[in-house]
Amino acid sequence: KAGVTQTPRYLIKTRGQQVTLSCSPISGHRSVSWYQQTPGQGLQFLFEYFSETQRNKGNFPGRFSGRQFSNSRSEMNVSTLELGDSALYLCASSFYPGGAETQYFGPGTRLLVL
Amino acid sequence: KQEVTQIPAALSVPEGENLVLNCSFTDSAIYNLQWFRQDPGKGLTSLLLIQSSQREQTSGRLNASLDKSSGRSTLYIAASQPGDSATYLCAVIFEGVKTSYDKVIFGPGTSLSVIP
Numbered sequence: 225k226a227g228v229t230q231t232p233r234y235l236i237k238t239r240g241q242q243v244t245l246s247c248s249p250i251s252g253h254r255s256v257s258w259y260q261q262t263p264g265q266g267l268q269f270l271f272e273y274f275s276e277t278q279r280n281k282g283n284f285p286g287r288f289s290g291r292q293f294s295n296s297r298s299e300m301n302v303s304t305l306e307l308g309d310s311a312l313y314l315c316a317s318s319f320y321p322g323g324a325e326t327q328y329f330g331p332g333t334r335l336l337v338l
Numbered sequence: 339k340q341e342v343t344q345i346p347a348a349l350s351v352p353e354g355e356n357l358v359l360n361c362s363f364t365d366s367a368i369y370n371l372q373w374f375r376q377d378p379g380k381g382l383t384s385l386l387l388i389q390s391s392q393r394e395q396t397s398g399r400l401n402a403s404l405d406k407s408s409g410r411s412t413l414y415i416a417a418s419q420p421g422d423s424a425t426y427l428c429a430v431i432f433e434g435v436k437t438s439y440d441k442v443i444f445g446p447g448t449s450l451s452v453i454p
Contacts, residue, residue: 228381257442267427267444282441314381326372329381 226251228317228330236336242303245333249296249317255279256298257327258290261312270313273298274321302335310337340365342430344445351418352453359413359448361428366406369431373402373413375424376447382427385413390433418452425449 229248237243249256257280258270269282273292290300296317302309312334316327341364351357361371370389374382386395386402388411394403401414411428425447432441 259444266446267429269442269444280441316382326384326387328384329374331381334379 228315228328230313230315230330230333232333233331234334234336236338237305238338239305239307241305242301243305243335244299244301245313245315245335247298247300247315247317247330249298249315250328253317253319253328254296255318255321256292256296257316257318258298258300259314259316260284261314261332262308262310267314270300272321279321305337307337310335340430340432340441340443342428342443342445344426344428344448346448347446348449348451350451350453353418353420355418355452356414356416357418357450359415359426359450361411361413361430361445363409363411363430363432363443365432366409367433368406369433371402371404371411371431372429373400373411374427374429376427377424385426415450418450420452420454423450423452 231246255274257272259267261267271290272280276292287303292298312332314329314332316329318325318327343362345360368390372387373385376382386397388395388404399416404411427447428445430443
């Protein structure tokens with residue numbers, strides 16, 4: 225069974241631009257969560273989607289948004305990029321919402337904002 | 339404020355040694371706790387998941403325990419190998435008010451080096 229895939233793997237943007245990252249969960253998984261990892265703040269929860277609905281959201285500004293499609297694939301969007309948005313963005317999938325069972329992580333998208 | 343801490347921040351041991359990694363959390367109302375390993379530049383690999391009603395979980399050379407009352411979890415690695423070198427993170431999902439679970443908070447991680 226294929227694992228969680230994320231595209232693109234690497235991305236360079238400039239301040240003020242917007243970016244869209246994609247995550248394809250493991251086949252059959254309906255829950256997708258997004259995380260931001262930086263050296264200073266560590267791993268922080270962004271949001272979780274289950275059956276196309278946002279079920280949970282971390283403490284991030286409204287510039288960070290996401291959505292989930294009927295095939296469970298998910299996208300996250302960051303508008304008006306700031307230098308501090310440079311990070312590794314990870315998504316994770318599970319069959320049920322993340323609290324109930326093991327989450328499986330993708331390799332991440334490394335975003336650099338110049 | 340709900341926080342998760344991990345001690346030590348870094349650990350270096352000779353191959354074959356048994357070791358313990360610690361995770362502490364400030365709120366005992368947890369939904370579950372999960373241990374992950376992360377290799378440099380990679381995503382996370384789940385190691386063990388402990389539900390709040392459980393005391394421990396085992397997988398191969400790994401054993402994780404949970405003591406909610408004291409706000410602690412330990413990850414025990416037996417007979418360490420160079421391939422165990424990675425950063426180990428614990429993640430705590432705290433109980434929610436509106437839903438059965440609330441936010442997930444990760445610890446800062448313990449960087450483990452196993453020397454051949």
